[in-house]
Amino acid sequence: DAKTTQPNSMESNEEEPVHLPCNHSTISGTDYIHWYRQLPSQGPEYVIHGLTSNVNNRMASLAIAEDRKSSTLILHRATLRDAAVYYCILRRSVYSGGGADGLTFGKGTHLIIQP
């Protein structure tokens, strides 16, 4: 799977929007962009994923650049409970030859929320 690059850490204020960037310049046409987060002492939690178009769900929005070489996870109104490590992961679907061998987690971005 192609590699992603994320900042080590970011800081934001409570109740403000947060934009978490991810670069993936070697992404292939069949790679999905996944975001997971891991709260302290918990297992990772699925946040959102997309292929080409921007995506919204109850947790966040995913904005994907037109050339797909970068994406941004948007938390519209951060709360203290959003403080976590956020992982941006590329994954080819199983049906496109990606196999079923799990996700490759890097070190992610440690998001700090100030009250």
Added chain:
Amino acid sequence: NAGVTQTPKFQVLKTGQSMTLQCAQDMNHEYMSWYRQDPGMGLRLIHYSVGAGITDQGEVPNGYNVSRSTTEDFPLRLLSAAPSQTSVYFCASIRDGSSYEQYFGPGTRLTVT
């Protein structure tokens, strides 16, 4: 739905002991995986399964065995525990092969002395 459950939450072993980490899911997912997470690092894949009776190795399989006799259960066995296996272990099930949305259990914190 309970989702993905793991037992035990905590375990201390002596070097050379064996044990089984239990993982179960009630979402009828075909794909399941085991990861380990060492301090300050991302998750690394140990073993995975694409269905009952089918398992394969991930990135760090040495010292671990798995089996998948049912869709629901995917136990991880440590054959002869070593201090290098001190870690937090996460089990995950995967919603489908297209979206690859994974559901993780709460983890088992294992210490080997």
